[in-house]
Amino acid sequence: MRYREIIMANFMRLFSLIPLILIALLLTRPGLAQETAEIVCIQCHSGLPEIYSQPIRLWRGSIHAENDIACHDCHGGDPQDAANAMNPQRGFLGVPQEPDIPAFCGRCHVGVMRDYLASAHGLALGRGGPTCVTCHGNHQVLKATLELINEKSCSRCHSYERARTIRAAMQETEGLLVATETRLNDFKKIGSNTEKLEKELFSLRNSFHSLFHNVNLETVNKQAARIQLELKKIQAVLTEWDQAVQRRKIAGALAVSVMLLIALLAHLVRKTYD
């Protein structure tokens, strides 16, 4: 009896450690992962009348919000200090005047600003010509795609005919870009090293987007053809990867078949010993 008690006492001592071991093993609620504290701009403006709170709502649906580009990244100021959030001495810029908008956006989008300024749109800056926000929106900034060139938007200022021709010329390249990006993302999800190809695609997309501000049809066609050629090279690499995946599946089918055959043989031989 005493022997059993000692054994049990030892077991209990050992298993009193189990909760500790468990703690290290258990995975718990995602609710613990706290949201990043919101910046003071959002905290204040969200509670203000529509005219002041609307930018927040629009921004939440923008490509900027998607990429963690917040209010202070464009408007400056101190997003952590409510009292000095809009203090010019803390870099607050406020809302730019219309002629200053390209330079305002161009602090980040340097190449795009250059393309814009060289275009017919940019040359008309300050003389009734459109600025960045005319087409891209100011808070609900949309991802730059061909969809931005559309009859409703362009017809606000001029005829859509020329824009329609340019858009049609770029449509095929856009389709190829999107398809390549989708395939690349599929490979990325399974651990393929897509870094190099992603960089190439990024560069090609930038070249392509620079054409968006160009209104010279011949240049657009020439550049689009070059970009398509490069995209097809990326597609060729992805096709090789696809083929490798298929080859692995064939090897897998063989390996599985061999194992099933061994199982069957073992089963049959075992039966002979009954």
Add this chain to the structure above:
Amino acid sequence: MTLLKKIVDWIDLRIGVREIVRKELTGYLLPRNINAWYSMGSILLVAFALQVLSGILLLIYYVPDADKAFKSVSQIMNEVPFGWLIRMFHAVGSNMMVLALLLHMLSVLLMGSYKRPRELNWLTGFILFSLVQGISLTGYLLPWSQLSFWATTVATNSASAIPLIGPYLVEFLRGGVLVGPPTLGRFFALHVAVIPLLIAALIGAHLFLLKRTGVSTPPFGQPETPIPPPADSYRYEDHPGGIPFFPNYALEDLRSIALYLACFLAVLFFDPYLFFPKDAFIPANPFVTPAHIKPEWYFLANYQTLKLFPNELIGLSLQGAAMTFLALLPFIDRGRQRHPLKRPLFLACFIAGLLLWIGLGIWGHYS
């Protein structure tokens, strides 16, 4: 006389190899009604050996440094010849091993093989189960992906629910306030050295106990016999008139192992990403919290249980109590009857517990 026979004779003369074969293989008799579930142990031995082998191969290229870990895994997957195969073999293999271990434990529970005199077999097996969970968790961090980083952050954070020592324990587990390079170092050491050694030692103890107690007779598949009274001194359970381990049961083991490998290879080659959410291939970023961090499938029930309780300590305590109860089951369930149909209360609890675990897991997956 063939060359082979000459070699065997030579060895036999020195270490009595024929006697070992006679005693441990051809003369080692097992119950006539032994079933395929008894092969789960052999499957697990093979699975563990394959994990060790693939793990060693991964060690050749893996760099346990927070700045280089993700890149080294990516290099293994994309540049090292057959690196993708070895890495996926190791990752898929860990999941398959946990599955086989669970099936082994369930079959032991159902057949009442944990009962006297096999309490120690059950205990060592239960500790092995905890160690396998531990090695899976520590291995999870090593690729240093978003999934690794945040799953480990959440897992280690659970310890903070313990009164008084919680915050210190979290810091001890992480090697700092947050998950970072010191955590990787600790988890790497645990994953490749400490836990494998403990598992190997426990496997040795488990096999030693099996050898000393003898293989249990399945409670079904043979004419009913009266249950013998409990022995008051050590007694090896032998099986006169049983089937020899070699070649009879060794062939059944081989069949089961081949079937296991067929299933394993099917997952490995046709759906290797079954166990990988998309965050598994994005490098760790301490500044971006992924929207939904879900644990591995075998932790989903624990995860969901913790979500159900407003107080984390209650959830943890409840799970600790359940695990402790399960570990001590042979000392609580002392009845001698082993046939599941003659243990209706046990069978009802077994089925309810299993359904609860599966239900919580599914809930956790979709929550």
